[in-house]
Amino acid sequence: MATPPPADAFFDRCVDRFARIQDRIVEALEALDGEATFLRDDWTRDDEERRDDSPVLGGWGRTRVLEGGRVLEKAGVNLSCVHGRFTPEFAERLPGNGREFRASGVSLVLHPRNPHVPIVHMNYRRLSRGDTGWFGGGADLTPIYLDEQDATHFHDVHRAVCEAHPAVADYATFKQECDRYFHLPHRGEARGVGGIFFDYLRERPEECLAFVHDAGNAFLDAWLPIATRHLDRPYTDEERQWQLLRRGRYVEFNLVWDRGTQFGLRTGGRIESILMSLPGLASWRYDHRPAQGTREAALLDVLRSPREWASPRS
Amino acid sequence: MATPPPADAFFDRCVDRFARIQDRIVEALEALDGEATFLRDDWTRDDEERRDDSPVLGGWGRTRVLEGGRVLEKAGVNLSCVHGRFTPEFAERLPGNGREFRASGVSLVLHPRNPHVPIVHMNYRRLSRGDTGWFGGGADLTPIYLDEQDATHFHDVHRAVCEAHPAVADYATFKQECDRYFHLPHRGEARGVGGIFFDYLRERPEECLAFVHDAGNAFLDAWLPIATRHLDRPYTDEERQWQLLRRGRYVEFNLVWDRGTQFGLRTGGRIESILMSLPGLASWRYDHRPAQGTREAALLDVLRSPREWASPRS
Numbered sequence: 001m002a003t004p005p006p007a008d009a010f011f012d013r014c015v016d017r018f019a020r021i022q023d024r025i026v027e028a029l030e031a032l033d034g035e036a037t038f039l040r041d042d043w044t045r046d047d048e049e050r051r052d053d054s055p056v057l058g059g060w061g062r063t064r065v066l067e068g069g070r071v072l073e074k075a076g077v078n079l080s081c082v083h084g085r086f087t088p089e090f091a092e093r094l095p096g097n098g099r100e101f102r103a104s105g106v107s108l109v110l111h112p113r114n115p116h117v118p119i120v121h122m123n124y125r126r127l128s129r130g131d132t133g134w135f136g137g138g139a140d141l142t143p144i145y146l147d148e149q150d151a152t153h154f155h156d157v158h159r160a161v162c163e164a165h166p167a168v169a170d171y172a173t174f175k176q177e178c179d180r181y182f183h184l185p186h187r188g189e190a191r192g193v194g195g196i197f198f199d200y201l202r203e204r205p206e207e208c209l210a211f212v213h214d215a216g217n218a219f220l221d222a223w224l225p226i227a228t229r230h231l232d233r234p235y236t237d238e239e240r241q242w243q244l245l246r247r248g249r250y251v252e253f254n255l256v257w258d259r260g261t262q263f264g265l266r267t268g269g270r271i272e273s274i275l276m277s278l279p280g281l282a283s284w285r286y287d288h289r290p291a292q293g294t295r296e297a298a299l300l301d302v303l304r305s306p307r308e309w310a311s312p313r314s
Numbered sequence: 315m316a317t318p319p320p321a322d323a324f325f326d327r328c329v330d331r332f333a334r335i336q337d338r339i340v341e342a343l344e345a346l347d348g349e350a351t352f353l354r355d356d357w358t359r360d361d362e363e364r365r366d367d368s369p370v371l372g373g374w375g376r377t378r379v380l381e382g383g384r385v386l387e388k389a390g391v392n393l394s395c396v397h398g399r400f401t402p403e404f405a406e407r408l409p410g411n412g413r414e415f416r417a418s419g420v421s422l423v424l425h426p427r428n429p430h431v432p433i434v435h436m437n438y439r440r441l442s443r444g445d446t447g448w449f450g451g452g453a454d455l456t457p458i459y460l461d462e463q464d465a466t467h468f469h470d471v472h473r474a475v476c477e478a479h480p481a482v483a484d485y486a487t488f489k490q491e492c493d494r495y496f497h498l499p500h501r502g503e504a505r506g507v508g509g510i511f512f513d514y515l516r517e518r519p520e521e522c523l524a525f526v527h528d529a530g531n532a533f534l535d536a537w538l539p540i541a542t543r544h545l546d547r548p549y550t551d552e553e554r555q556w557q558l559l560r561r562g563r564y565v566e567f568n569l570v571w572d573r574g575t576q577f578g579l580r581t582g583g584r585i586e587s588i589l590m591s592l593p594g595l596a597s598w599r600y601d602h603r604p605a606q607g608t609r610e611a612a613l614l615d616v617l618r619s620p621r622e623w624a625s626p627r628s
Contacts, residue, residue: 271501284594
């Protein structure tokens with residue numbers, strides 16, 4: 001068994017906050033779905049299960065997965081808390097000193113059944129390396145069909161959270177970072193209508209933690225009203241097919257471009273937790289191009305030219 | 315328009331052989347399917363469409379795609395012929411001198427509808443850089459359910475082709491290379507039961523061309539009898555679900571590990587031709603583990619411990 005890292009009271013408080021966010025979200029999503037419940041899969045690992053190239057030496061997690069629900073076709077809400085030693089190559093790219101690290105975070109991806117309900121992703125995490133610690137994360141919305149009111153609501157909620165913590169959070173910057181990160185260069189498309197994204201937040205850790213805590217808790221305010229508005233709308237087989245194609249793009253982003261997924265897959269992370277983000281069903285068709293003037297084409301237009309979504313200031 | 319590269323009669327002969335292999339395979343697959351026909355999509359590109367980071371300056375291709383067939387749910391048979399300038403980083407890893415290159419190849423991926431018919435991939439290609447040229451490629455079989463007779467037949471056909479060209483081809487080496495390449499490290503699984511794979515074949519180019527030509531033409535001998543044997547077998551919904559999960563693994567391999575796909579996506583290749591290899595429908599489930607003693611578990615056993623498949627010598 002690997003030696004556990006030294007006590008770090010601030011890190012432990014972060015983990016505790018992430019755990020509460022997870023519990024609250026899981027409870028709310030079960031209430032929303034009304035039928036399916038999350039599978040609770042608690043795991044621990046130590047260095048005996050470790051792959052040679054894995055920097056993770058030990059840790060634990062609480063994976064919560066729902067499959068085949070009425071509202072949620074597939075949903076994962078994950079909490080993890082690991083420690084280890086970075087490879088020299090990886091350590092070079094990160095703040096702080098030494099190779100020992102700890103990482104904890106809460107992350108979720110929801111794949112709703114109804115194509116009128118957008119896919120959504122959220123992740124907030126704390127990393128620490130030697131004496132240096134930082135926060136990262138964000139949330140982004142991936143509609144199958146564009147609904148401007150949804151996009152505006154999602155951004156307004158996240159802007160309000162940023163504005164409540166002006167010393168550490170800046171919505172305009174985080175919105176731009178989100179557009180930059182959740183982007184498929186090979187398609188020339190954004191993953192969706194964005195949200196917020198940030199990394200390496202280091203100064204004023206107490207204020208950062210308060211911000212990340214509020215942002216994590218704001219997830220339900222951001223997404224539940226959108227889901228509720230659309231979840232009982234009827235949909236056609238063509239709309240379902242378009243949803244499966246858009247999920248194919250989601251798979252492309254996660255497997256080809258997402259840094260977290262790439263890092264996890266290449267360094268011995270817990271595969272089932274990492275790939276929890278993949279949809280239950282996805283589709284690819286050769287050179288599919290929606291006809292001009294359709295709602296499918298309207299979505300692509302927006303993905304190719306990201307917009308401002310937050311409500312204008314009066 | 316980019317200046318076309320200088321004439322290279324040997325390269326042109328390779329392209330001509332690849333084109334004939336493509337035509338022959340497309341014709342045979344249409345006959346096999348009996349209902350659907352391939353969409354013929356001929357394309358050219360020059361440097362005006364080029365992305366800044368793309369090494370490809372120009373070229374042409376013949377993409378052949380079949381979707382929604384009776385036997386083939388999705389099939390792509392592609393011919394391409396491009397030229398360009400390698401980036402310095404990429405050039406460093408390759409034989410030859412200078413940065414100018416030409417590349418041509420024939421490649422296919424077939425996703426049959428019936429879970430008893432294996433997925434199959436084949437690719438043969440010629441690269442040249444300055445005065446140096448080489449061949450690469452191979453073929454591998456990805457069953458959804460293991461059929462030992464199929465695996466043995468596929469390997470026997472490829473062994474016979476190698477043995478007809480002993481000066482340049484070695485089945486035992488190519489079989490091992492195939493197992494090494496078509497492997498998902500994050501799953502600890504082979505993609506399938508393998509076949510042959512090789513790269514940087516340079517010596518005796520005439521003999522190499524004869525080998526690659528015969529290997530490309532052997533594809534039909536290797537796969538058609540397997541497909542024919544199983545394509546009318548009834549299957550259950552559970553078998554279909556398992557097929558979709560195995561296709562999910564195929565997507566993981568292609569998007570995360572396949573060098574050609576990664577290279578193409580990151581350097582401005584023709585996206586629709588590269589991603590032609592992805593299935594029409596694929597599925598992911600959390601921590602899916604087939605029960606011991608099932609045929610699903612038997613497949614996983616073989617994928618975790620690659621075997622010898624060619625018939626024993628008497």
